[in-house]
Amino acid sequence: MSARSLPVPDGLDGMRLDQAVSRLFGLSRTAAASLVEAGDALVDGYPRPKSDKVSAGAWLEVTLPAPVTAVVVKPEPVHGMKIIYSDDDIVVVDKPVGVAAHPSPGWTGPTVIGGLAAMGQNVATSGADDRQGVVHRLDVGTTGLMVVAKSEMAYSALKRAFKEREVDKRYHAIVQGHLDPLRGTIDAPIDRHPTADYKFAVMSDGKPSVTHYDTLEAFRSASLIDVKLETGRTHQIRVHFSAMRHPCVGDLTYGADPTLAARLHLGRQWLHAKELAFLHPRTQDEVRFVSDYPDDLKYALDVLSDAS
Secondary structure, three states: OEEEEEEOOHHHOOOEHHHHHHHHHOOOHHHHHHHHHOOOEEEOOEEOOOOOEOOOOOEEEEEEOOOOOOOOOOOOOOOOOEEEEEOOOEEEEEEOOOOEOOOOOOOOOOEHHHHHHHOOOOOOOOOOHHHOOEOOOOOOOOEEEEEEEOOHHHHHHHHHHHHOOOOEEEEEEEEEOOOOOOEEEEEOOEEEOOOOOOOEEEOOOOEOOEEEEEEEEEOOOEEEEEEEEOOOOOOHHHHHHHHOOOOEOOOHHHOOOHHHHHHOOOOOOOEEEEEEEEEOOOOOOEEEEEOOOOHHHHHHHHHHHHHO
């Protein structure tokens, strides 16, 4: 443990306490929120809720945890993970359910990075030790396409392309009910949930988040939709459609009907990264990849189709 104290800089005036702690000390938002909730961040001598806004010049006293041992990437075969495309610069995989993008504290399951190492695929060394080569992520419960950089040049180019919203990311989702309008855009900022750190929510002071959607097929109790992400916030699709009262089918974390999920034999959200397109970092030619639905999503879709 180490204690640090300093005044809140002018640039952080009006920022949430957990976000300010994260920025000042290089912590993740989750770690910063946990620290604040434990009473290890005092503002002018008093503990404050993590959502409280800080003022420039206020005295901040923080007790930082001991450094965490780095997570080591171990080669580990990933059942069901397929390489769609690979060259000297990039590798595109079709990620199965139950697989994280990269190792992280507390996660003991398989990872894309570990699976690639087991396949003999070398990735870029850029990025944190546990996520080298990773330029974007998919949730553990979301299947589909993910690109990983193999060369340093590709890492820099793809990180920039994702940041500048030049990557065409298309998902298919089945959401509860029927959307009105059938085609539209959800423009609602997202931030961490105010009371549940493992969730996110539409928040007025969150990060800009834009989701475009189009209904492909309507069933009796749900709709198959095509989703294009303009931004790439954590849980963005799940949060946006939950906020519209049309959660992804099977997504119990964000309010889906457990009875419908059980009828469809779904143990996770019906959400699949269907298409991924971008300019190849070396050739600058557009490359586009498409992924088929995995068996559990196919089964749920067939049940809904047969019932309509």
